[in-house]
Amino acid sequence: MYRATVKDRTQLVPFPEANDLQTRIARAFSLVTDWNAALNGHYNIQEVIDVASRQFESLNVSLFRLRAGRAWPIASACRQLDGLKPRVSSGAIASYVQNNHAEALDPGSIWRLTELREEAGFAGSPAHKEYADRPDIVEVSTIVLEASDGAIDCLEVTFDRPPNRHPDLPSSIVTQALADSWAARSPGLISRAIRSYGRARGRTGVANDNVDILGPHNPFGLSRAEQRVCQMIADGQKAKEIADALGVSLATVRSHMHKIYAKTGTSGQVELVVLVAEAKGGAE
Known part of the structure; x- marks a missing residue:
C-alpha cells in the first residue's frame, strides 16, 4: 500500500508575483519530487503520470519498457475528454531509435517525431506508418529513462497542439532529472507496475x-x-x-x-x- 496520495500541483503558483518562468520551475520541481517519491514506493506512479499529463498539456502520456520489440506498459494517462482513453505506446519510435541511434540512447535524451521525420530512413519505418495517418498529432516526444540489457525504459508524450515550452527552461533539464531518479528507483518496482497494469486491463501473458x-x-x-x-x-x-x-x-x-x-x-x-x-x- 502506498504511503500517500499525490497532490495535483498542475496549477501551482509559488508566490503571487511569480512570472511564467518562476511558475514553470516550481511546477517542474514538484513533478520531479513526486516522480522520485513514486519510484521509491511512496506514491502510486499512475497518479504521478496523471498529473504529468496535465502539466505537460499533452494529449497522452505513456510510460513503458521496450524489450524484444514489445512495449510493456507501466502507466498511461490522457487529457480528460469525453470518450478518450489513455493510449499505451506501441514503442515504434523507441524501436526506431534503438535500431538507428543505439549509441545515443542517453538517459534523459529526447527523441521528437518532427525531427526524426527529417531522417532519410524514417519514412520506411513502422513509426512513420503509425503517425502518417494521424494529422491530429503535431508532436511526439519520446524520453529515454534508461537503456540497458537490450531494454529501453521510456516516457512518451503525445501532443495534439504545439508543446508549450519556455526558452529559458529547456526540456532536457527536467528529463535528465526524471532519468536520474529512474536510475535510483526501488528494485522490482517497475516489474510490479507492469504486472499490475496488465491485470487491471485483463492482458494475457x-x-x-x-x-x-x-x-x-x-x-x-x-x-x-x-x-x-x-x-x-x-x-x-x-x-x-x-x-x-x-x-x-x-x-x-x-x-x-x-x-x-x-x-x-x-x-x-x-x-x-x-x-x-x-x-x-x-x-x-
Missing part, C-alpha cells in the same frame, strides 16, 4: 502477483533450460558461474538470460531476483 515463476504452472512460459538458468540467477550465481556449472558456453547462458528478461518483463538480474523472491513471499 502477464503473471499475477505471488505466482511462482519457477513453479509447475510456469506463468511466463519459460523453457526447461530457461527455468534452470532462472533458478541459478535467483540463487545469486553470475553468468560465468552458470556456464561452468551447466557445461555450456557463456554466450548460451546470456542468450537464456535475455529470453528470461524478455518473458518476465524484468530489466536485469536485480529485478528478476526480486520477482522470484516476491512470488515466494520473500520480498515486500
Whole structure:
C-alpha cells in the first residue's frame, strides 16, 4: 500500500508575483519530487503520470519498457475528454531509435517525431506508418529513462497542439532529472507496475502477483533450460558461474538470460531476483 496520495500541483503558483518562468520551475520541481517519491514506493506512479499529463498539456502520456520489440506498459494517462482513453505506446519510435541511434540512447535524451521525420530512413519505418495517418498529432516526444540489457525504459508524450515550452527552461533539464531518479528507483518496482497494469486491463501473458515463476504452472512460459538458468540467477550465481556449472558456453547462458528478461518483463538480474523472491513471499 502506498504511503500517500499525490497532490495535483498542475496549477501551482509559488508566490503571487511569480512570472511564467518562476511558475514553470516550481511546477517542474514538484513533478520531479513526486516522480522520485513514486519510484521509491511512496506514491502510486499512475497518479504521478496523471498529473504529468496535465502539466505537460499533452494529449497522452505513456510510460513503458521496450524489450524484444514489445512495449510493456507501466502507466498511461490522457487529457480528460469525453470518450478518450489513455493510449499505451506501441514503442515504434523507441524501436526506431534503438535500431538507428543505439549509441545515443542517453538517459534523459529526447527523441521528437518532427525531427526524426527529417531522417532519410524514417519514412520506411513502422513509426512513420503509425503517425502518417494521424494529422491530429503535431508532436511526439519520446524520453529515454534508461537503456540497458537490450531494454529501453521510456516516457512518451503525445501532443495534439504545439508543446508549450519556455526558452529559458529547456526540456532536457527536467528529463535528465526524471532519468536520474529512474536510475535510483526501488528494485522490482517497475516489474510490479507492469504486472499490475496488465491485470487491471485483463492482458494475457502477464503473471499475477505471488505466482511462482519457477513453479509447475510456469506463468511466463519459460523453457526447461530457461527455468534452470532462472533458478541459478535467483540463487545469486553470475553468468560465468552458470556456464561452468551447466557445461555450456557463456554466450548460451546470456542468450537464456535475455529470453528470461524478455518473458518476465524484468530489466536485469536485480529485478528478476526480486520477482522470484516476491512470488515466494520473500520480498515486500
